[in-house]
Structure formats: structure tokens, C-alpha cells
Amino acid sequence: MIDVRFPTALQIMLSLALAQAESVELLSSAQLAEGVDSSPTFVRRLLAPLIQAGLVRSTMGRDGGVSLSVHASAITLGEIYKATMGEKRLWTGRSDIPHRCLVSCNVERFFANLADEVDESVGRLLGARTLAEALSELRTIDAERI
Amino acid sequence: MIDVRFPTALQIMLSLALAQAESVELLSSAQLAEGVDSSPTFVRRLLAPLIQAGLVRSTMGRDGGVSLSVHASAITLGEIYKATMGEKRLWTGRSDIPHRCLVSCNVERFFANLADEVDESVGRLLGARTLAEALSELRTIDAERI
DNA sequence: CGATATGCAATAATGATAGACACATATTTT
């Protein structure tokens, strides 16, 4: 099954950013789930690491829900990515390749280095964008739809 | 199951580059499969688009096999990636999200744009490296293993 | 105390990827 955690977490964060901009106090996981066309449980699972990372604040009990814990302009897409994907790398090579020649003995490390560079590259790209900018881009895209 | 096509194709290409450097004429899919610890069928399926892209030359029939069709210094890792992964993007968003608000109406396009930027970033990184340089790095790593 | 939210664990369903096998086709050797 294809991994949709980051796109989904991003949409959730954008929804929370919109709520923040419109001074809506809290959104419930059920409301967010409706927006991302998924289940409240899945949404809460995605929220857990975002809360852990201090990007989102949750209120338990009746009338509870979640909201951004800081302003959207203080959150980068890189933080969202790192929180939701954890240690999982963008690329993972094969492991336990039998060591038989120059290539098979060293590709594993070579590929890991390459994957590191890719991760850093993507990290820089996402780290340079804030959630507030992303919401603004969303508005631009919306306007261009005519 | 995790997608190992690119790391595997890369290892295959590195093996072919090593063969080229050592003046070995051809490698069979069975020999390559042993090196990557996989099946000849899988290797041939990975080779197909590389042949299609003109990076690899194959000889059919008994004593057949494959070899690089040009020198390893004329092949970039970007070409290998593009050939083996085709149109598949590094990131794919959800599709068919119900359109209910500013966010749900436009995230799809927003995410596609972001994925495009990531692809370009990775493409630049891989496009700047040749297979010959990669083989050289493999030798460096091998030497550092002491 | 009832209603309703989050938090979390366990289990089932889904679906992309790799493996296995069959067989047509191409080429060399005998």
C-alpha cells in the first residue's frame, strides 16, 4: 500500500493553519478525518508525533480537539515531515547483500551515503518553507482555478 | 513490500561498470542475480528499461548477456534512476480527496507542485554524478574498510 | 452521571512489490 502519511499530515496541518487564521479554536479528529477522507483513528495516529514534537496541542474530553501550538509562520514543512516520518528515510537500500565482490561488499554503504544526501537535500527544501507560506500558496492556487 | 528497484538497478549498473573496467565482455542475468541476491527474472525486468534507454546493450542466445553500451563516465545516476523508475514520482499524494474547503480543494495540486520540486532536486543531485565516479567511490569505501 | 472527545492496542483488510514458473525466441556449439 502506498504511504500517504506525509501528504495527509500536511493536509491536516494546513487545515489547522486555516482554522488558526480564521480564529477557530479547535478541530476534532472527526472533522479533520472528514477533510482528508479518512478515519479519526488514522488522523489521531498522525497527530500523535506532531503533538510530541510540540507543533500541535490537543485538548482531551468533551468539546476537545486539536490546534496549532504556535503560529503557522513558525512551523516549517521540514518539521512536519520529520515528525511524521520519524527515522524512515526517503530511500532504503537492500540489506544483507552477500559479500562477493567489490560491488556487493560496498554498495550498501555507498547507497546509504547517497540516501543521506537525498534526505539532506529534501530536508533543506522543506525546511525553507513555512506552513503559513504554504497556506498562502493554497490561496493562490485557489484563485488561479478561476 | 519496500521498493528496491533503484538500489538494485544501481548495483547492477555498478557491476557492469566494474566488468567494463576489467574488460569483461558480458555478464549474464544469472551472474548479476547472484550478485544482487535475487532472481534472473527480476534482473532482466530491471534491465529492460535500461536497455530501452540505451544505457545497456544485450546479446541474446547462448553465451549472451549484457554490458554497458557506453563508457561508465558517460552515464549519470540520474539517467539510471529515470530509466528504472519511469514516471513514478518520489512522492505521490492522495487523489480523489473530496472538495469541501480551501484546503481540500487545493492540497492535491499544492502537493503535486511540492513533489515536482523534490523530484527536480533529487534529479539534479543524481544528474551530477556519473557511474564511473560512483565506482571510484566504491573503491574508496572499500579501502576505508581497512 | 451522561455525552463525547482523545489515546492507544489489537486485529483485519488492502495493495504494491518481488518471486516463481512457463514458454517463446535467439544464438552458439556440436
Added chain:
DNA sequence: AAAATATGTGTCTATCATTATTGCATATCG
């Protein structure tokens, strides 16, 4: 010409990471 052995490809099955579902404990408001 036939045998041996390689590539090329289609189909079916197995694997397994991800997502969905369910159940229940916990927290908070009215």
C-alpha cells in the same frame, strides 16, 4: 539439424508495509 543456453515476457502467487476497523480506557464539559 539438434542440443544447449541465453534473453524477453506473461501470469500467478507470496510477501509485507500501510491503512482501516474495532474496542476500550481516560479525560472533560454540562
